[in-house]
Amino acid sequence: MDENKKIIQVLVAICFLFFIIVGYLTYIQLFRSRDLMANVYNRRQYKIEENTARGNIYDRNGVLLAYSEANGEVQERIYPYGALYSQVIGYSSKVYGKSQIEAAYNNVLLGIDDLSQVFGMVSGSNYPTRKGNNLYLTIDHKLQALGGELLNGRKGAVVAMDPKTGEVLALASSPNFDPHAKKLEENWQSMIESPDAPFLCRATQGLYAPGSTFKILVTAAAVEKGLESKVFDDNGSVVIDGREIRNSESRAYGKIDLKRALAVSSNVVYAQLGTELGMESFVDITYRAGFEKEIPFDIPTSKSRFPYENMNKIDLAEAAIGQGKVLVSPLHMAMITSAIANEGVMMEPVLVKSITNSEGKTTKELKPVKLGNVMEKSVAEKIKIMMQEVVTSGTGHNAAIKGINVAGKTGTAENELSVKKKAKAHSWFVGFAPAEDPKIAVAVIVEYGGSGGDVAASIARRIMSEYLSN
C-alpha cells in the first residue's frame, strides 16, 4: 500500500531527528563542555570554588608564592610577594576572573582533572571543603626577586632560563600590579586606563625592536654562508641606497673581521653584511628561530615579527642591525640565546615543573621538550666563542663575572621617542654562562635605558652570578 510506504518514510524521518539529538549531545560533551564549564556565568564554577581551597603555588625550591586562606565563608587568595608575580601567576578574582597561571591551571588548582570532568564526577554542592592540587613553578624565587629589584620600577623585563631544559628561572616584568582580589577591584579602572599598561606582561607579550642583539642570528646566517673569516672595512658610517647607517658614536674600526664586528657591534659591517646575505637568508634563519610562530607556553605570549613581504637594500641593512620592522619578545630573545648555548637546539619554555595533589604526592612532572633546531651545533659553537669576545673585550664588558666565562650580546634599540631625541634607546642584553657548560641564559630589556652595555648588561651580570653562586 502506498500509504504504508509513506508511513515508513515518516518513521525514518523521526528516527533521523532523534539521532541528530544523540549526535549533538555527544558533540556538546566532547567539544563544548570545557568552554561551558569555564563560562563565567556558570555558577557551578563558583559553587565548586566556594568549596575548594585552591592549591598552593611554589617556586622550584618550595618557596610559597600563592595560597588560599579561608576568610569566613569565602576562600581568599594570598600572594605573599605581592606584585612580583602578578604577571606570572596572575590573579584570581570573582569579579574579573583569572589570568596567567591561575587561569591556565585553574582546573588543576581546583582539583578538577580532565578525567573527572568528562565522566562528570564533579559535584557542585555535596562535598566538604576540598583542597586542590599544588603547582611547583620552574621559577627560582631568589632570581625573580633580584630581577624585580634590579628593574627598580623602570619599565622592562628580565627573563632567565635553563638553556638545556627550557625551564624559566625568572620572568620579571615592570610595571606590575597588586594581584590581590580586593586591590584589583579597587584599582581595575585606573590600571586599565593607565598608559603604562601594568597588565601587560612585558617579558612574554611585550614586542621590541631587538637592536644589536639580533646580530647573533645574522652572524649565524653569515657563518652558514661561509662569511666568518671575511674582512670588512669600517669607516664609522656607510650609505646604503641613500640611507646613512652609523656606528654608535660614529666610531670607525678600520679593517675588522666578523668576530670583532660582533664584539664592537659594528652597525656598518652588519648593514653591509645584511645586503650581502639577502632576504632569503633572513627569512630562513628567522623561521628556524621561531619568528611569526606562536610560542607554546603556559601563559599568553606574543608572536615575534619578521613581517617582510619583500626587502630592498635599506630593509636588509636595517633588519641586520635589529631595527626596521623586526620585533621580538624578551622571552623569545632568551629562547634564541638559549638555543645558541644549547648547541643550536631550542627548547620549549616551561613554567610549571611539577604538580602535586593535596596529599603532596607528585602526580605530574613536566619533561623538557625540544622545539626545534635553530642552527647546526658547529655554527652555535662559533657564535658562542664570538659572544664571549663581546664580554671579554667588547661592548658587553659590564656583564663579565670573575672566574666565569660569560657569553653575551648587547643591544641598543632605537624607539619612537629616541629617534626624536626625546628619550634614550631601549637597553638590551642577552647572554649565558658559563660558556663551556651553560647553566643559565638571560634576556634583559630596560625601556629607554640607554646603551645596552651599561644598564642591561649590569642587570644580566647580577642575575647570572647570583644563580651560579649557588
Place this chain on the structure above:
Amino acid sequence: MRGAITYRWPLSLIAVFNIIGYLFLFFSDSPYNPMTLAVGAAATLIICIACFVIIKKDYGDEYLILIVSMLLSFGLMMIYRLDENLGIKQLIWVAIGFVMFFVFYHVYIKVYKWDRFAYIYISLSAVLYLVTLILGKNINGAVNWIVIGGFSFQPAELCKILFVFFLASYFKNPDNLFLGERIRDERLRVLSNRALLMLVAYCNIGFLVLQRELGTALLLYITFLVVVYVFCKDLKMFLLNSAFIVPGAILGYFKFYHLRVRIDAWINPWADITDKGYQIAQSLFAIASGGFFGTGIGMGRPDMVPAVSTDFIFSAICEEMGIFGGVAVVLLCMLFTYRGIKIVLGLRDRFKKVLALGIVTMIGLQTFIIIGGVIKLIPLTGITLPFISYGGSSLVASFIALGILQAVSNPRFDRIGGEADG
C-alpha cells in the same frame, strides 16, 4: 501467550531502576527522609501493577506501556529529586493518568462510529480556545491556563487530541467530509473540502499562537503536514502547506516579539546571557557539567536551571544521569515511535490509521521539539517532555492519547471506529 514470556524481564528492569534510584536518593541526603522510600515504593507499585494489568488482561500491544513506564520512572524520580512536593503531586498525577488511560481505553472501544463526530471535535476545540482566551490566566507569559476552583489546566493539551480526531474523521473518506451532498462537481468538492480542512487546521494553530503556545502550534502544524503527506493521494496539498512555513516564520518573527526573542536566544544566547539567553545558557551548563555518566542523582545542581521540572527536565536528567541517561530517554522515545508506527502499519481501517499515526507523530515530535530546544539544536519553545515533565494537564493528555493508541492497537476491536475499508 507471547506476552507472558516477554514482559517479565523489561518489567523487572523498570522495577530495579526505580528501587536503585530511590535508594540512592534516600541515602544521598542525611537526615534520611522516609518519604523518599514511600514515594519510591508507591511509584514502583503503581507502574508495575498498571503494566501487569495491561499485559495480562490483553489490552493489545504490550510494549508501549513498558516504554512509557520507563519514561515515567525517569520523570517521577527526577521531579521528586528536584522538589519533594512536586514529586508527590506528580505521583498523584501519574495515578490519575493511569485511571484516565483505562477510562479512555474503555470509552473508545464502547463507542462506535468515532468518525461521525467531526463537527463535535471542531466545536469542542473552538469552545476550549474561546474559554481560554476569555478566562485564561497569564502564567509565565503564556495565556494558556484555565483556573477553576484552584484547579488549573491547559486546554491546549486536549485540543491536540481533538485535532487528531478531527484529522482522522476527515481522512476516513478523504475530501468528502464537508458539504458532501451539496456539491456535485468532483473537483470543486475536493477543493472546497481541502480549503475547509486548512481553515480548521490554521485556526487551531492561530489560536495556539495567540495563547503563545508556540511549541504546541509548531507540533500541530508538523503533525498536520505528516498526515497530509501520508493520506493525500497527491503531493500538491502537502507542498502547498509546507510552503506556508516560510511566510509564516517571517511574519511571526517580525510580528511576535516573543518569537523573535526565542530565535535570537537560539542564534546567540551568549549575547544576552543575563536575560534572554539565560535559560538556554543555564541548560547547556547543566548538560556540560554532567559529562557522560552524570554527577549521580541528587549530586548535581540542576536547581540552577529555570523551569527545570517542566520544560527543562531533560537538562536535569543529563546533568545527574549523564549524556547516557539523556540518550536513554531519546532512545526510549524512538522505540515508542517505532512501536507506534508498527501498530499504524498493521491497521486497515483508515480512521484508526490516521488517528494512531497522528498520536504517534505528535508524541515523537513533541519529544524532539523540546529536547532539541533545551540543547540549543532548534529554537526553544515551551512545551513539555511527554510522560517525563511535571504537569497534570500534559501528563493526563498524554495518558489519554496512549489509552486511545492502546485501544486502536487491540485487534479484538477491529470494528470500532467505522467499518474496515477492506
